[in-house]
Structures are given as C-alpha cells and as structure tokens.
Amino acid sequence: MKTSVFYNVKNLVVEETPIPEVPVDKILIQIDTCAICTWEQRVYTGVKKVEFPFIGGHEIAGEITRVGATVKGDWKQGDKVVFGTNLACGHCYYCRVGEEQNCLYFDHSQQQPGLPYKGMGGLSEYLIVDPENIFTYQNVQPEEASLTEPLSCVLHSVETADVHFGDYVLVIGAGIMGMLHLQLAQKRGGIVIVSDPNEERLKLAKHLGAACVINPEKENLTKKVLAETENLGAQIIFNTTPIASLIPSLLESLSNTGTMILYSSYYPDNPVELKFDHIHKTGQKIMGTANSNKRDFIRAARLISRGIIDVKPFITKIYPLSQIQEAFQQAVTTDAFRIVVDFKQERSE
Structure with a gap:
C-alpha cells in the first residue's frame, strides 16, 4: 500500500509499506480521502514538534475491506465509514465517563497497528481500526464525509x-x-x-x-x-x-x-x-474545548449524511496522493479552507 510519511519539516515522501494484517478483533479500512487538518499543517511547517518519521492524517473517510473473525455487530465489507481517531487511552477516568475528548493521556503520536511509524495514520492507504471508532455515512462523497471529524469537534x-x-x-x-x-x-x-x-x-x-x-x-x-x-x-x-x-x-x-x-x-x-x-x-x-467523543461523531456523521450541514463550500481542492507535497503547500500558503487528499484517483487508474 502507499503511505505518505513526514521525514522532516516540509519533507513528505510517498512510499510502499505492507498492508497490515488484521487482528481478529479489529477491522481494516481502505482510506478513500483524508483532509489536511491545521494540526498536520503545523507538523509540516515545524510549529508542531513530532518525532520523525511520522504518519499524519486523521480526517478520514473510507470503506471496510476486512472484518476480524471475532468482531461483533453487523459490520461488513463495503460499508462506507468515517474514523474517529483512537488517540484517547480508553481507560482513564474521563474516558470511562464518556469524556474521552479530555483524556488524561490523549496522544497524537501513538503508533497505529500495522504501520511502520508513529502518527495518526490517515495518510496511508489502509488502516486497522477498532469497531467502536468507526461510524457509517451515506449519501455524500468521501471528501465531504472526511470533514466529519472537524464537524464533530x-x-x-x-x-x-x-x-x-x-x-x-x-x-x-x-x-x-x-x-x-x-x-x-x-x-x-x-x-x-x-x-x-x-x-x-x-x-x-x-x-x-x-x-x-x-x-x-x-x-x-x-x-x-x-x-x-x-x-x-x-x-x-x-x-x-x-x-x-x-x-x-x-x-x-x-x-x-x-x-x-x-x-x-x-x-x-x-x-x-x-x-x-x-x-x-x-x-x-x-x-x-478540544477534540470530540463518540457521541459527537455519530451525530456529526448524520448531519453531513442527511445534508443538514453542507460542507462542500469548505473543500477548496482535492489532490491525488502522489501530489501530497503540493497539497500541503497549498494548505499552508493560501486562504484554503480544507485541502483533501484523494487515494481513489490513482487507485482506480
């Protein structure tokens, strides 16, 4: 699979990495689009300090490709989903009372399972996710659905x-x-x-x-x-x-x-x-206020899916993954709202 990796400030490389193996209790999604958040823009410009190499990306829309054998629920291959990042620990007091947006150990630099480097992982073609962190969407294009995460916040x-x-x-x-x-x-x-x-x-x-x-x-x-x-x-x-x-x-x-x-x-x-x-x-x-929780995500996905909130005016331009450097450059140097990276364009060619 193709993965975009930060190797330094303003230095992004698209490279081939193995498709992750799917644990029995997880789901593999194929990412269709990933919008470039201000957080990743600050990594690109060096304002936000991270340990390189780093795989950014957390405003994600994709499709389920594999479901682990012990996953409960009615998840199935082909479901269109958005991903609510799993950066909260899930175990501290705030996570346990449903306030995971204020997790004591919220960590943008976790290493996602199956990926070679630390980071949120949305700028890779596939991602292993917990079933509890994905939410279905309908009726809209993936580039619109990828703005579910900012809307949830x-x-x-x-x-x-x-x-x-x-x-x-x-x-x-x-x-x-x-x-x-x-x-x-x-x-x-x-x-x-x-x-x-x-x-x-x-x-x-x-x-x-x-x-x-x-x-x-x-x-x-x-x-x-x-x-x-x-x-x-x-x-x-x-x-x-x-x-x-x-x-x-x-x-x-x-x-x-x-x-x-x-x-x-x-x-x-x-x-x-x-x-x-x-x-x-x-x-x-x-x-x-910072971040969002599962309750926010479910409702944000519905608002976009049902057209209650129209996010199309905020999608300034869509780039294929091969032009990731140009995408980030436009995101940080123009009055763009959201630049979106599209994995589908070159996957279907």
Whole structure:
C-alpha cells in the first residue's frame, strides 16, 4: 500500500509499506480521502514538534475491506465509514465517563497497528481500526464525509457553550472551523455575528446566514458588536483563532454572564493579562474545548449524511496522493479552507 510519511519539516515522501494484517478483533479500512487538518499543517511547517518519521492524517473517510473473525455487530465489507481517531487511552477516568475528548493521556503520536511509524495514520492507504471508532455515512462523497471529524469537534464546542434560541453569538475567525460554528449555532437558534479580516470569507459567512459580519481591520469590533446586540454584547463568543492576545479585548464584546469558548489551540501559547475583577463582577465564563467523543461523531456523521450541514463550500481542492507535497503547500500558503487528499484517483487508474 502507499503511505505518505513526514521525514522532516516540509519533507513528505510517498512510499510502499505492507498492508497490515488484521487482528481478529479489529477491522481494516481502505482510506478513500483524508483532509489536511491545521494540526498536520503545523507538523509540516515545524510549529508542531513530532518525532520523525511520522504518519499524519486523521480526517478520514473510507470503506471496510476486512472484518476480524471475532468482531461483533453487523459490520461488513463495503460499508462506507468515517474514523474517529483512537488517540484517547480508553481507560482513564474521563474516558470511562464518556469524556474521552479530555483524556488524561490523549496522544497524537501513538503508533497505529500495522504501520511502520508513529502518527495518526490517515495518510496511508489502509488502516486497522477498532469497531467502536468507526461510524457509517451515506449519501455524500468521501471528501465531504472526511470533514466529519472537524464537524464533530465543533459540535462538541457548540454544545459546551449551550447556545440557546435567540442568543447573540460572536464567531471570531471565518476559517472552516468558524464557518462550522456559524452553521451549528444557527441550527440552535443563535443570531450569529462573524468577524474576520478576509472580505471574501465574510461574503461567504453572510451567504451562509450570518446576521452580521465585521472586518476588525476596518471597524471597531466592540462598538459594532454592542450596536448589533442591544448594547449587551454577545452571550456566546467562539474564538476559533490561535491568537491568545485577542482574549482580553474580546471580553469587552461578551455580555454579562456570557461564555467565551477557546476553541483553537494557541500558538505560541504565551500568557495574557486578564482583569479578574471584571470577570468577577460580570459573571463571565471562559471555557476550553478540544477534540470530540463518540457521541459527537455519530451525530456529526448524520448531519453531513442527511445534508443538514453542507460542507462542500469548505473543500477548496482535492489532490491525488502522489501530489501530497503540493497539497500541503497549498494548505499552508493560501486562504484554503480544507485541502483533501484523494487515494481513489490513482487507485482506480
């Protein structure tokens, strides 16, 4: 099988590796598509430090090719599935109470069974998976289904914030994660404002139903938010950017008793100054969210399969595996939403 391996920063090599043998209690999936997440982009640019060689990829859609002899359930060859990464340990307190997204031992650098190097493994043509970590999808193309993983993380974020009907919601950043927050918050009845300096993305946000869009380089964000929210501020703010320095000023746009969700990872993770008496007096909450769990994954797959959430606008370009270097280069140097690697193109030739 073909596997794309990071050998160093900006150094990806497609090489032949053996198809893994399938343990009796596991399933072998043939990967059709793998979207390039920001996490892998940071490995590519060297911002995220990993031990090389490394096999990235975790936004995965594929098809079952073999089912181990003792696997329970009605899994069968040919089932179309998405893969919920098995990076949680499965045994700590948080895993056992259904909060595996906050596993004490969450590890992006586990070595997947049957693969020659550490990493999440989605940029290989085949992957051995636990039955409990795959979820069926229908009606959409694999490149759409591969965005189930990011949608599941956003679903977890929006539910953590507990958006209610009529809430004013401010989304900072109009990348793919910001746009998915926009769509899910709307589905829960939120009145959504989107802020981003990219005018083209603001146009798309408006097209997708944003009540208001703000370019913070041209308008005062706080004044505009207050003007759009009856001078109260947003009840919910989702910061989908990796910029920690924004957080103190965003509190000025947050309502009393409001909640700010820190969705993104922060690079660099530098300290920022907060006025804690302000938080004390306003009753504001700052919460973090990361990853997703099985419950999130099942529902994200349904939302995409049934067309409740349309992810097609966020698929910027699809590359065959042989052009993996070009795919990553475009992912990190353009305003792309998601670049998708397609294993099927050259497999069928």
